[in-house]
Amino acid sequence: MNGPTRKGxxxxxxxxxxxxxxxAGLGFAIVLTLASxxxxxxxxxxxxxxxxxxxxxxxxxxxVHVVFFFHISSGPGDANNxxxxxxxxxxxxxxxxxxxxxxxxxxxxxxxMDKLMKMQR
Amino acid sequence: xxxxxHLTAPVEDDEDRTPYSERGxxxxxxxxxxxxxxxxxxxxxxxxxxFAAYAVLADxxxxxxxxxxxxxxxxxxxxxxxxxxxxxTCGMCSLAIERRSAPAxxxxxxxxxxxxxxxxxxxxxxxxxxxxxxxxxxxxxxLSAFFTLVGTHGLHVTLGLLWFVSMMAQVATLGFxxxxxxxxxxxxxxxxxxxxxxIGVFTIVYLGARW
Numbered sequence: 001m002n003g004p005t006r007k008g009x010x011x012x013x014x015x016x017x018x019x020x021x022x023x024a025g026l027g028f029a030i031v032l033t034l035a036s037x038x039x040x041x042x043x044x045x046x047x048x049x050x051x052x053x054x055x056x057x058x059x060x061x062x063x064v065h066v067v068f069f070f071h072i073s074s075g076p077g078d079a080n081n082x083x084x085x086x087x088x089x090x091x092x093x094x095x096x097x098x099x100x101x102x103x104x105x106x107x108x109x110x111x112x113m114d115k116l117m118k119m120q121r
Numbered sequence: 122x123x124x125x126x127h128l129t130a131p132v133e134d135d136e137d138r139t140p141y142s143e144r145g146x147x148x149x150x151x152x153x154x155x156x157x158x159x160x161x162x163x164x165x166x167x168x169x170x171x172f173a174a175y176a177v178l179a180d181x182x183x184x185x186x187x188x189x190x191x192x193x194x195x196x197x198x199x200x201x202x203x204x205x206x207x208x209x210t211c212g213m214c215s216l217a218i219e220r221r222s223a224p225a226x227x228x229x230x231x232x233x234x235x236x237x238x239x240x241x242x243x244x245x246x247x248x249x250x251x252x253x254x255x256x257x258x259x260x261x262x263x264l265s266a267f268f269t270l271v272g273t274h275g276l277h278v279t280l281g282l283l284w285f286v287s288m289m290a291q292v293a294t295l296g297f298x299x300x301x302x303x304x305x306x307x308x309x310x311x312x313x314x315x316x317x318x319x320i321g322v323f324t325i326v327y328l329g330a331r332w
Contacts, residue, residue, distance in 0.1 A: 017216060030202075037328065058324040062317050081155065092169040095166065
């Protein structure tokens with residue numbers, strides 16, 4: 001028995017980093033950042049695919065930061081931290097994509113401005 | 122090893138097998154870290170609303186300048202690198218805190234502060250240039266959304282810098298007592314979270330990712 005402290009529960013960002021993991025995180029992040037800036041200005045990638053590539057690179061880099069800087073994992077001691085993260089991602093997804101979907105739908109169904117002016121006369 | 126053996130084999134990890142009801146309260150380090158992690162996630166949810174507003178309004182320039190005309194990618198790459206390296210030096214700072222080494226903590230905190238201040242200076246000079254070019258937040262819906270999103274991030278960086286100053290004063294006067302170490306942990310998490318938000322900012326705002 002451990003007395004009053006629990007074994008195996010972890011705090012984000014604490015006690016699991018080393019110079020090596022931070023250097024690895026920095027290296028991955030620099031490569032992904034440079035790749036993003038390259039992808040935004042290149043003609044080597046088919047135009048319409050560029051936003052998807054940028055989104056993939058950004059999500060990848062966020063993952064690198066979570067793993068190498070926050071030290072969040074899906075391991076046993078991290079269950080609370082990981083579940084909170086998953087819920088956060090869920091809400092962010094709802095807010096961002098929900099807003100864009102609803103506003104695009106409203107925009108598409110709105111009476112064009114010139115017609116609206118005529119109707120008001 | 123058959124599937125049945127595999128399923129019944131003991132799991133080898135360091136997880137506590139005591140029932141939750143018998144484990145007693147979690148140590149305060151875990152509670153504080155988890156609580157601050159929840160705060161950071163809720164902060165990111167707030168940013169997501171600003172991102173959504175920007176995404177909806179980005180094309181509504183009201184005849185004013187658009188992002189392609191206003192943003193300089195080389196400049197943004199320098200800002201991004203400042204913040205990214207500051208995240209790394211912040212990690213070095215948390216390793217120094219774990220060793221309870223005050224000189225190393227001051228050194229890495231100072232480097233982090235300098236990089237954060239450089240980022241903020243670059244951002245403020247970009248804002249003042251845009252406002253001087255009649256592209257301020259009142260010019261169009263696009264620019265209102267831009268200044269709100271990027272300005273809120275800049276405000277967070279400013280608060281982080283003030284927090285760094287405050288924490289270094291606490292290390293100097295109080296030393297590495299448990300409450301100071303917990304606050305330092307929260308500060309380093311806050312700083313890493315700022316960098317994660319910035320990834321979204323440079324991808325969506327400056328590199329103009331659209332769907």
